[in-house]
Amino acid sequence: MSVIALNPKSEPLGKTPKETAEARALRETTPRQWFPYAAPQARGRDPQDIAVSFRDIGRKFGEKTVLDNIDLDVPAGQFLAVIGKSGCGKSTLLRLLTGLDRPTTGTLTVKKGENGENRTRIMFQEPRLLPWARIAKNVEVGLTGIAGGEEAREKSLAILREVGLADRAGEWPSVLSGGQRQRVALARALVAHPYILALDEPLGALDALTRIEMQQLLERIWLQQKFTAVLVTHDVAEAVALADRVIVIDRGRIALDLDIPLERPRRHGSPELARLEGEILDTLFGEKAG
Amino acid sequence: MRTTGRSILKNASGWALPAIILLLWEIAARTGLISPNVMAAPSAVAEAFWRLLLSGELIRNIGVSSARALSGFVIGGSIGLVFGLANGLSSLSRNLTDTTLQMVRNIPHLALIPLVILWFGIDEQAKLFLVALGVFFPIYVNTLLGIQSVDPQLVEMGRVYGMSRSSLFFRVILPGALPAIFVGLRYALGIMWLTLIVAETIAASSGLGYMAMQAREFLLIDVVVLSILIYALLGKLADSFARLLERLTLQWHPAFQTA
Numbered sequence: 001m002s003v004i005a006l007n008p009k010s011e012p013l014g015k016t017p018k019e020t021a022e023a024r025a026l027r028e029t030t031p032r033q034w035f036p037y038a039a040p041q042a043r044g045r046d047p048q049d050i051a052v053s054f055r056d057i058g059r060k061f062g063e064k065t066v067l068d069n070i071d072l073d074v075p076a077g078q079f080l081a082v083i084g085k086s087g088c089g090k091s092t093l094l095r096l097l098t099g100l101d102r103p104t105t106g107t108l109t110v111k112k113g114e115n116g117e118n119r120t121r122i123m124f125q126e127p128r129l130l131p132w133a134r135i136a137k138n139v140e141v142g143l144t145g146i147a148g149g150e151e152a153r154e155k156s157l158a159i160l161r162e163v164g165l166a167d168r169a170g171e172w173p174s175v176l177s178g179g180q181r182q183r184v185a186l187a188r189a190l191v192a193h194p195y196i197l198a199l200d201e202p203l204g205a206l207d208a209l210t211r212i213e214m215q216q217l218l219e220r221i222w223l224q225q226k227f228t229a230v231l232v233t234h235d236v237a238e239a240v241a242l243a244d245r246v247i248v249i250d251r252g253r254i255a256l257d258l259d260i261p262l263e264r265p266r267r268h269g270s271p272e273l274a275r276l277e278g279e280i281l282d283t284l285f286g287e288k289a290g
Numbered sequence: 291m292r293t294t295g296r297s298i299l300k301n302a303s304g305w306a307l308p309a310i311i312l313l314l315w316e317i318a319a320r321t322g323l324i325s326p327n328v329m330a331a332p333s334a335v336a337e338a339f340w341r342l343l344l345s346g347e348l349i350r351n352i353g354v355s356s357a358r359a360l361s362g363f364v365i366g367g368s369i370g371l372v373f374g375l376a377n378g379l380s381s382l383s384r385n386l387t388d389t390t391l392q393m394v395r396n397i398p399h400l401a402l403i404p405l406v407i408l409w410f411g412i413d414e415q416a417k418l419f420l421v422a423l424g425v426f427f428p429i430y431v432n433t434l435l436g437i438q439s440v441d442p443q444l445v446e447m448g449r450v451y452g453m454s455r456s457s458l459f460f461r462v463i464l465p466g467a468l469p470a471i472f473v474g475l476r477y478a479l480g481i482m483w484l485t486l487i488v489a490e491t492i493a494a495s496s497g498l499g500y501m502a503m504q505a506r507e508f509l510l511i512d513v514v515v516l517s518i519l520i521y522a523l524l525g526k527l528a529d530s531f532a533r534l535l536e537r538l539t540l541q542w543h544p545a546f547q548t549a
Contacts, residue, residue: 098450099450100446100449100450118452121450121451122450124443124447126443128443128444128446128447130444130461130462130465131542131543132465132466132468132540132542132543133461133465133542134542141447141448141451141453141461142451144451144452144453144457145452145453145454172541172542172547173542174542174543174544174547175547188451
């Protein structure tokens with residue numbers, strides 16, 4: 001059985017309000033072992049369901065304040081893009097979210113699994129594949145402590161099919177191209193069906209065409225699995241093309257919080273996208289009023 | 291078929307130069323260009339080889355020397371590996387021992403021979419001690435270097451994915467350090483034979499070095515040359531074995547992928 005088949009229904013594009021009664025019934029009557037790693041999509045976009053919550057978060061490195069009084073709620077299933085100039089603190093935000101770093105002040109709540117396990121995954125700017133493990137084994141790293149042996153193998157092959165690399169499962173990472181390696185890294189991050197996927201400029205090092213391909217892949221998989229995505233990027237066009245909501249961080253504070261209520265799939269270069277892009281760029285440069 | 295033929299040819303090409311040298315050497319000895327007191331002809335060496343092989347002396351001496359070399363290597367190598375791993379993984383251990391080890395490393399271990407003879411006589415322990423000491427440092431230094439050069443981004447990735455300390459070690463750190471450990475291994479194999487030759491030549495009552503020294507006493511140049519050649523062959527054998535291991539375990543490394 002493919003991993004994707006675990007998602008019983010794929011929601012229509014655009015805004016999806018509440019879980020229907022049948023969906024709820026299906027979710028509640030299905031034995032848990034059938035959906036051991038089921039994505040949180042079954043909960044839909046319930047406004048009560050907050051995946052990540054920052055409360056007065058501050059982070060200082062010595063005397064330098066990198067993040068200051070950040071208040072942010074990310075509803076489950078939302079695609080959030082975080083934009084800012086270099087050194088504005090956006091990577092720190094992501095490191096806090098994934099537990100790689102701790103805040104100096106404030107409280108951070110991140111949705112965990114039912115047994116309190118960590119269901120947050122991060123995709124780095126570099127693929128960070130183990131050069132000494134074959135592609136399938138690299139994907140299985142994503143199931144560390146969750147599944148092993150034959151089960152892990154099957155799941156990793158299924159997710160590799162999803163990113164279009166099933167035929168490369170037995171190869172070494174060194175023979176893959178940059179874009180393919182990053183797709184393997186995406187498969188590794190998603191194989192355990194995370195609640196939250198943090199993306200730290202994962203497409204930054206790719207060429208323009210591969211980038212667009214990867215954006216489409218990311219959007220497609222996100223629509224299928226409905227995890228909460230937090231994408232840190234410095235590419236404004238990428239942010240408005242992919243995200244439901246964009247926040248701009250400037251000097252450690254949230255300078256702009258903007259919903260992108262556009263239908264998917266979005267067309268690159270549409271006037272609506274351009275208008276939103278302009279608004280964000282105005283906040284980043286000049287027009288301090290924001 | 292063609293590819294196997296080509297690979298045999300490729301392997302054989304390394305042996306062409308030694309074969310030509312051997313041939314020239316034989317001609318020079320036969321024509322009297324090289325006096326028999328200075329250097330034995332290859333045919334004389336081959337004769338000596340056959341004689342000693344039949345008497346069983348050669349096999350016994352090779353056995354004794356190899357056993358010494360290998361046991362010294364195992365002892366010194368495993369201590370080196372343990373210290374290398376410990377100091378690579380724990381800064382406490384490194385702070386405690388690294389300075390001391392680096393100081394000891396700078397003493398040429400062969401300088402200890404007089405002291406070692408005083409301690410152990412010319413018994414087996416003396417050779418074991420010297421070989422182990424000689425082998426220890428290349429393994430230690432390279433293991434430590436290998437662990438320190440493991441990509442910290444990969445270690446961070448392993449942590450994010452919830453790897454336990456042991457699986458982080460076996461899946462990320464050790465494989466990352468392996469290429470450097472192999473460099474140390476091959477270097478240590480060279481030192482192993484070198485140390486043993488010196489130790490056996492100076493003080494021994496059996497082994498290849500002893501055989502060579504005895505032959506010198508009786509002016510048997512052919513046997514002296516034979517022992518030197520056998521040392522060369524054993525060294526090459528050890529190195530090939532290390533290369534084979536390298537090729538088996540480092541398949542992922544672009545340098546070892548067969549085109």
